[in-house]
Amino acid sequence: MMPVFLALACAAPHLDALECACDAATAHGARRCEGGACGPCLCLPLMAVAPDPPYDATFSVGPRDRLDWPAIDAALRAGSVRIDFGPGTYPERLDVLRTDLGPHRLLLDGGHHAAVVPGILTPYDDIRRSRITVRGFEVTGSRDKGIYWRAGDEVILEDNVVHDNRGTPAINLEYANRTGLPSTSFVVRNNHVFNQPGECIYIGGSEGEDVDAHASVEIVNNLVHNCWNGWDSKHDAINVKDRIGRVTVARNVVFETHWGIEVASPGWIANNLVFDTQSNGLHLNDQWGTGLSGLTVVDTVVLRAGEHGARVGADRLGAEGIVFSGFTVQGSAEGGAVWAGESGVSASLDRIVLADNEVGLDGWGTVTLDVAACQVHGNELDDDRSADGAASGCDHERPGFGDLENPAGPDQTFFTDDDPWLVAGGAALPVDP
Numbered sequence: 528m529m530p531v532f533l534a535l536a537c538a539a540p541h542l543d544a545l546e547c548a549c550d551a552a553t554a555h556g557a558r559r560c561e562g563g564a565c566g567p568c569l570c571l572p573l574m575a576v577a578p579d580p581p582y583d584a585t586f587s588v589g590p591r592d593r594l595d596w597p598a599i600d601a602a603l604r605a606g607s608v609r610i611d612f613g614p615g616t617y618p619e620r621l622d623v624l625r626t627d628l629g630p631h632r633l634l635l636d637g638g639h640h641a642a643v644v645p646g647i648l649t650p651y652d653d654i655r656r657s658r659i660t661v662r663g664f665e666v667t668g669s670r671d672k673g674i675y676w677r678a679g680d681e682v683i684l685e686d687n688v689v690h691d692n693r694g695t696p697a698i699n700l701e702y703a704n705r706t707g708l709p710s711t712s713f714v715v716r717n718n719h720v721f722n723q724p725g726e727c728i729y730i731g732g733s734e735g736e737d738v739d740a741h742a743s744v745e746i747v748n749n750l751v752h753n754c755w756n757g758w759d760s761k762h763d764a765i766n767v768k769d770r771i772g773r774v775t776v777a778r779n780v781v782f783e784t785h786w787g788i789e790v791a792s793p794g795w796i797a798n799n800l801v802f803d804t805q806s807n808g809l810h811l812n813d814q815w816g817t818g819l820s821g822l823t824v825v826d827t828v829v830l831r832a833g834e835h836g837a838r839v840g841a842d843r844l845g846a847e848g849i850v851f852s853g854f855t856v857q858g859s860a861e862g863g864a865v866w867a868g869e870s871g872v873s874a875s876l877d878r879i880v881l882a883d884n885e886v887g888l889d890g891w892g893t894v895t896l897d898v899a900a901c902q903v904h905g906n907e908l909d910d911d912r913s914a915d916g917a918a919s920g921c922d923h924e925r926p927g928f929g930d931l932e933n934p935a936g937p938d939q940t941f942f943t944d945d946d947p948w949l950v951a952g953g954a955a956l957p958v959d960p
């Protein structure tokens with residue numbers, strides 16, 4: 528009998544990561560580990576947000592209590608409602624069953640991660656669950672996704688720690704075409720998402736259908752890492768799909784994933800730090816929807832991408848008027864910034880630093896690049912291969928990087944003045960959006 532061999536698909540080797548103790552009230556922290564040895568705690572400070580106004584009614588629950596949704600709905604008809612979850616491990620997932628459609632906000636508060644729940648999900652019926660804030664939970668041990676939202680307007684998911692849930696994605700807004708309920712104002716901010724067997728943050732669009740998707744999505748100031756799937760490539764840190772009206776992806780720290788940030792809608796991508804991805808740091812594509820025309824990338828840094836620092840794919844619908852202003856790429860295994868423009872792409876590039884990549888600028892198809900201030904150094908091919916040789920006049924001096932193996936700098940805090948990727952003429956420190 529001939530022996531039978533099974534071929535197993537495995538993800539590339541990567542470092543593990545653990546949550547660690549920054550000041551829980553002001554920052555999220557992660558510690559990178561390899562072979563049982565762990566590095567220092569790296570901290571992402573929380574972005575300041577406006578304080579809540581007083582709530583008209585408050586409920587308190589503990590691990591053994593069930594929420595009385597009819598009573599909560601009745602209270603919401605009269606005013607805003609806050610539900611405080613006491614500390615402890617809750618045996619059942621939190622199902623968000625609000626049916627009141629009125630104007631008042633509902634806050635579900637996990638008490639600075641003291642309440643540990645195995646999932647926070649809205650049901651799969653096509654009902655909007657709107658004007659809800661989910662704050663301060665540790666979400667782990669779910670048999671399905673970590674936090675799942677079917678549909679809803681003015682939803683805020685903030686300051687949650689979401690990890691080690693069995694389903695994918697860890698945080699998910701459903702495709703609008705599947706529900707017929709496009710959402711307006713869906714905000715994911717100040718969360719720590721990690722150790723996810725699949726996608727981490729995933730915003731569904733319209734799957735190529737000629738219908739509007741969500742009107743406004745903001746993914747801001749999240750620490751996202753170690754999103755892995757050993758069987759395929761569906762393990763991105765942040766994935767925003769097509770036909771979304773306004774997209775903001777800003778001030779996020781992303782590492783140890785397949786793609787770092789994937790976006791398929793026009794929007795504003797600013798002040799992000801992406802490092803040690805298996806494939807592209809930024810993956811921007813026009814396969815579905817209305818294309819990428821008008822997309823803006825500002826003050827974003829990609830370090831040690833497994834393939835490209837950024838890949839802009841305008842293969843189907845075209846992409847005109849793209850802007851990269853402040854973009855630093857170091858150590859990509861392939862291109863620093865790559866343009867695939869079979870359907871036509873035009874972009875302006877300013878304050879660009881491309882160092883130690885295989886190629887600085889690369890591209891094919893119908894590509895027009897207008898390059899202003901730029902610096903290239905140490906690439907195997909410093910002269911670019913873009914369609915029009917747009918970077919031929921770049922400065923070739925070595926950028927003044929610090930120790931890029933420690934992207935948070937000596938103070939171990941992201942987005943402070945000692946960050947080693949800060950170089951003259953390149954990406955700047957973020958400001959609160």
